[in-house]
Amino acid sequence: MELNPTIADPRLQLIATARYFYQQGWMVGTAGNLSARLADGSFWITASGKSKGELLLNDFVLISPDGKIEASATQVIPSAETAIHQLVYRLFPESLACYHIHSIESNLVSRLVEGDSLLLPPLEMLKGLGVWQENPYCVMPIFANHFQVAQIAADIEQRFAVTPPQISALLIRDHGFTVWACSLEAARNYIELLDYIFRYMVAAIRLGINI
């Protein structure tokens, strides 16, 4: 049985997760990218320009820890945002999965504040992100978007070297959000929880609820 993502090919699980995210409206067009790391440090990442609702095994590229293409089908190129995944796995070596999606609510909350951090509301849901406190306090970093993905990656590296993030997640203004985790299931849960929290924030603001 080769499907255990920590020891073997995680692509089938990535296909199922991408399809689920697509159905939620989080990966429209061909937006977003998912990756999973193998024991040797290389990682499978979704190819560029593929609909995430119908990925096939050939719609992934295997990337070495230093960013080289180790395996790919013909005429398939890795996601334009591979540099961010590569950085995440280098900065957080315990991570086995890195997911980047574009939910509408993540783009909205990225515009709710002008600064570079988003304070999350004190919902019970924060427990699922590892914040266990009587009155939970949690902030999430926001990065500016750039046409060149390498610039986004450089900004992340520079900031996290000084200020590691409180939770395993970051927002890019107008450009979705990214999570990483020590299992594919945990990364999916983080995506679900953060989108839930963003939806709550958007609705609460409309209602005049203090968040």
Add this chain to the structure above:
Amino acid sequence: MELNPTIADPRLQLIATARYFYQQGWMVGTAGNLSARLADGSFWITASGKSKGELLLNDFVLISPDGKIEASATQVIPSAETAIHQLVYRLFPESLACYHIHSIESNLVSRLVEGDSLLLPPLEMLKGLGVWQENPYCVMPIFANHFQVAQIAADIEQRFAVTPPQISALLIRDHGFTVWACSLEAARNYIELLDYIFRYMVAAIRLGINI
């Protein structure tokens, strides 16, 4: 045939209901917990930390009426909120199911008022909650959230000893809502009806409709 929930193992029905609730966005991450009581007073409850969209039979724990673990798979622990389920079955002995979910709208309405009760709007839907009146009047209790679930349970017990709830449901601020009923189907219907009413309330307030 062993699936009749009043006389035999209700776990398959709980798995299907949990999957349906998960698909509605009411049990994201691993949030929420469902239980069903057996004829001997023990109850099956969802285990802690499992995605509710893909539960297996081993993802439940059997709890005795006094809160002891009667059966569980290895490395599986009962929901952190087992104490609330145990209390519900003690206070309302005719109940055979207790469901707790975190819909976004339930968290929003818990913040719409500062007090400890929520007045529900006079929709025809209240009939489904047992409120049969020409001009229906229905209030739902709200409890404060606490990091320690035992504190929430103590608050519920203290309040219900003095003031039994009008309907079989309670809100926890920032922390979803809980229903109980004399069948699994009725508990699912209560969840659907209350989430509908909460959605209506949130939208009506945005439109300036008097509720």
Add this chain to the structure above:
Amino acid sequence: MELNPTIADPRLQLIATARYFYQQGWMVGTAGNLSARLADGSFWITASGKSKGELLLNDFVLISPDGKIEASATQVIPSAETAIHQLVYRLFPESLACYHIHSIESNLVSRLVEGDSLLLPPLEMLKGLGVWQENPYCVMPIFANHFQVAQIAADIEQRFAVTPPQISALLIRDHGFTVWACSLEAARNYIELLDYIFRYMVAAIRLGINI
């Protein structure tokens, strides 16, 4: 082949339509009721108290044109709103289907005006309701809700005797809406179109768009 709804048993098609409406959130709890008329004037209507997501053939009752129960399973009673269906088939004898659902948006728009009529916005979608005009104008009647369904039916009969409705649909304040049509497909289409228009109206008002 017995499934042609105009000549034979329409229950299978009603089961599929009810399941679809339930999945849209239009028939939560056990709300709403669907019926289809046979060539002899009798009609099958959903039974009271059944989840519309999992109806079986026995969850319907056959009603004669004068309101008597012609066939039903044991312990099954017809929808509490059978009188409205019976009236619709009497007033509009070309009708073969009558559907009543409770979408949230229908309840919201019923509260947007105080009077007894709702002006629909001039969307292209009105063509699907039979309104073919360069600048389409369409109003829909609103009825007050009453605890006794017989009172609602009496109000409908009295008003329609004086003022027939422009389209085959009526709103009941806080209590969903009802359509009728000369085929089951057309009735389903009317439900879809009206809910779409109600959703548009609710969103347009929030945006300050003149409707």
Add this chain to the structure above:
Amino acid sequence: MELNPTIADPRLQLIATARYFYQQGWMVGTAGNLSARLADGSFWITASGKSKGELLLNDFVLISPDGKIEASATQVIPSAETAIHQLVYRLFPESLACYHIHSIESNLVSRLVEGDSLLLPPLEMLKGLGVWQENPYCVMPIFANHFQVAQIAADIEQRFAVTPPQISALLIRDHGFTVWACSLEAARNYIELLDYIFRYMVAAIRLGINI
């Protein structure tokens, strides 16, 4: 194998796409129309008055480049908006697919401005529409709706002769939007991306976010 849409019958793929769009709420009632062009310049278009959730092969009509019916089942007539598809294929001869849907958000944004152009917000998503810039700028043409589709087509032809559109898409006020592309997959992606952007715009305006 005859399913390759560029060389053979594209109807099966159109059926699947129509069903997906219908499930998104973009083709309610029988609204909207999809077409795909063959190598000889003729195109298959959806027939008038059919539910887009359950199309069959006979629910399409084959139209010649000059607008004549080349093939159809009995009692099936082409979409009332065939003239717009015919025009699109003439103006943009590289196009192999043309899709027209009625999402609620497209109707809302068509009413947000009084003029004949809509400025899209600078989301990363614009890359999927072919807009690759550091600070992306993209406008989309809006046309007035008319009862006579021929008038809409004439307006499109007149305007595009002077000002070709920046992206392969146009809005009709109160009447959905239309895209065209060099493959069926690309046309579907454009629909998804534009609806996403419209949803973002509607939500951002409600939140007071500057778009």
